[in-house]
Structure formats: structure tokens, C-alpha cells
Amino acid sequence: MPERQPHDLAGPAEGQDGVLSDEDIYARLYTAIARQQLPPGTRLREDEIRQIFGVSRARIRTVFSRLAHTGIVTLEPNRGASVTRPSVKEAREVFAARRAIEGTIAREAVQHATKRDIARMRDHLMRERDADNRRDRTGMIRLSGEFHLLIAEIADNELLRRFLADLITRESLVILTYEQPGRPSCSNHEHEHILEAFARGDAEGAAKLMIEHLDAIEERLDFGDRQRSEIDLATILRGSAES
Amino acid sequence: MPERQPHDLAGPAEGQDGVLSDEDIYARLYTAIARQQLPPGTRLREDEIRQIFGVSRARIRTVFSRLAHTGIVTLEPNRGASVTRPSVKEAREVFAARRAIEGTIAREAVQHATKRDIARMRDHLMRERDADNRRDRTGMIRLSGEFHLLIAEIADNELLRRFLADLITRESLVILTYEQPGRPSCSNHEHEHILEAFARGDAEGAAKLMIEHLDAIEERLDFGDRQRSEIDLATILRGSAES
DNA sequence: GCGAAAATTTTTGCTAACAATCATTCTTGG
């Protein structure tokens, strides 16, 4: 897993007179991490980021502090910032937190959903299928997360939507850290079942399917396998030293 | 509603060599706000806070930025920071978000709870009753929030616990803004019913009671009355100008 | 006396620069 460098974070200037606001910078870094462009462990050096965005270091420190507060960036005193490498415990907490809220979000969203919302969901799944057919992995990851956020948007609670956005971003780091090659984490077949529950107005069904979907994502990761293989290697290496 | 000043935020130094870390400063301000010591609208001037804590302004700016990210402090460009005054919409979102997660948290907590946890809850309710009998309003508010956080702690998901802590802090601002005098917002009788559900291991019952408890808190506030009385005054004042 | 404009003060936004810490490279002794 090579660490990618944050070279292309700067884009068209969004603020007044071409100056990026702290919020803009935060959003850029956040999005890059959410889209797995900056994998876990990527060093984020203040001076480099400040040059990329053309601002002073103090601005970057502020942004880093906020990113750290959401848990997607880790600050080490005197050593700087890096994209968070989630531990197994953290990973499991992210999934548990998602299960805790996404069932309820789905239920609320079904009760709020208009015909237009359902059409948006359909359109979204078509785009997921397109990306899947094109083997556009980055696009799939983005669209998968966005499907969940679309549901949260339909549920119409900004606090929950933002909390979920953070959880999804943290989960994208989990996926990069613990994913098994060739085994996609988020299935658009499962998304389609959820959409069907929405279309028939089945709030409890949607909630149940959502939780099962999240269970399935978690199962596709390999926390357990990784720990076992580490123990085996250590045993083997100790054995060969003693014989 | 007078605005209190942040004079007494500094306390015993907690960091190495008596220097407070950013985290310490964040925690101090957060706690003061959560305990309603700094009411909605309180101006937080950088220079004043920096003098109180004996650090540079840049440190304070970092802390303010993070507090603003949780929504409990509001930053206005070129005008500074103040404790957030929640709008009615925000207030309702806080309650809706709490209902969305606290039912699930209560359910999880019942399934995790040990005898020791139940004893801690009982002890906590005794302290609530003490505070109530002493008419210690500040203590009641703190302990009420802490009861909810104790349940989240028993549920053992740090992400949810922290999100709930933020929601509770935001709710304490809502209560200060919209509370009816003489009408306490959080009833320890309702807490006792919740504890009973815990003691008999009734996860669904606990979840249901928790949601009803939150409904009841929300009902005790007067979003509606306030809006209605404003409309009446405007109508009356316009009527007297035309006659 | 009142309102508007000007002047002054206060506060925020931001940067350059220095101190402190860590990481890397070089040197030295065994």
C-alpha cells in the first residue's frame, strides 16, 4: 500500500480574490481522504500543504486541528499530522456506530421520502452500476458513500448527516486498511434491495436491510485473518531461531 | 438572561510545567458551556481568553475553531466567537438526533450492562435526587446529562458517546434559550423508570422509555409559545399605528 | 438636541520569525 502524496489538492480558487478560506481547505483535504486519494498513514506536512494552497502555516494548523477532531487525521505532538490508520477497535466502533444510526436514518428517510427522492436514489444506483461496469473503483467508493449520505439527506437531519459523513470517511480508511483484495466492500445489489424497500414505503424493512448491509460490509473485511497470520509468523520465526 | 463572563475558566494547571495544552483549554471551555456557566450569546474574546489561560492568541484560535466545529461556539468572520444561540430548527434537530441514537444506545447498554453498571446508575440517581432536594439547579443539569452519558459509556462505543456528549451540550444551550421558568427539563422520575428497565434487562423497554423521556424534555420547552407571542405583539403594534 | 461623519479604539485575521523537537546523516572508536 504505497502512500500517495498530496500534490493535487489545490484547484480553482473558491474564495474572494482567489483566496481559499479555512473551510475550503478543510473540505479539500476531507474530500481527498474520503475518496481514498490520501491513504492511511500519509504524512501531511504543514509546510507542504501550506505551499499547495498558498496560505500561511497557521491556517493549515487550524484545519489540521479540526480534521483531527473528526478522527480522520491523527496529530502526534512534535511529529505532525498524518491520515489516520484505524485500529481494529476503532474500525469496529465505526461499524457499530453506523449500525446504531443508519437503521434509524433509513426509517426516518422512508417516512420523509417523496417520489422525487426515490427517483434520485434510482438515478444514483444507475451511476453506481455504470461505475461498477467500468471497473471505476474510486468512483464506486465515492458513489457508495454518497448513496448512504443521500438517504441521510432525505431523512433531513443535518446533525446526523454530518456525523454519518464523518463515519463514512473513517470507514473508507478502515476499508483501505483491512480490505481483502478483489472483494468489494459495498455491494450495489444490497443498495438495490434498500431502494426497493424505500419504493414500497417499508420503513422497517429499509432499516433492517440497511443494518444487514452494514453487517455484510464489516464481514467482508479481514480483521481476524490479519491478526491470526501475524501470530503465526511470530511463532514460526521464534521456532526457527531455537532449532 | 444576562451574559456571564468567562472569568473563572483558569484553574489548576494540568499540563507539564503548568502549561495548559490545547486539549485542556478546549475541555475547560466545553465544560463551562455544557454546565451553562457561559450562556448562549456570551462573547468569547480571543485576547481575554488568552490572558485567562496565559497562552498566546493562536492557541485560543485553534481551540475556538474546534469548538465551532461542534456547533457549541459560533464564529463570525471579523467579529469573533460567541456561545451559540440555537435557532428553533437547530433545537429540533438536536432532539431528533438524540432520539435517533439514544434509543439504540439504551438498547445496546442494557445488553452490555453488568451488575456493577446498574449499581453505578443507582448511585447516580441518588445524587440526582440529592441535587434536586437541595434545589441545586446547576448540579441537576450536570447530573442529568451525565446520566445519559453513563448509559452511553455502558453501551461502550466511544464515537457514539462523544457524539452524544456534543448533542447534550448543544441541548443545554437549547434549554437555556427556550426553557420555561420553573419547569425543569429533565425529570429524574423518568430516569428512574429507565433504570428499572435496565435492572430487569428489558432492552426494548429501556429504548422506548428513553425516547419518551426525550420527547417529554422537548415538550417542556416553549418553541411554539414564543413564536406565537411574537406574532401577537407585531400584530398589536401594527394595529395601534393604523388606528 | 440629533444625526451623520470622522476619528479613535478594540478586536480579529494573518504572517514572519524564532525556539524546540525530531529525523537523518556524518563521524568516531572499537
Place this chain on the structure above:
DNA sequence: CCAAGAATGATTGTTAGCAAAAATTTTCGC
């Protein structure tokens, strides 16, 4: 040749100070 220590460079942590914006006070004209 290797390990330990020293030297050097890179990076973070922090502050002082200036520019810009907002708030407050003073002045002036009617």
C-alpha cells in the same frame, strides 16, 4: 564493519507584530 554519539537539517510549536475590519467615541453641522 558496526554501533554510538555528534552534527546537521527538517518540521512542529509558538509568539510578536502588522494589516484589516468592526465597534465605539468624538466632532461637527443643522
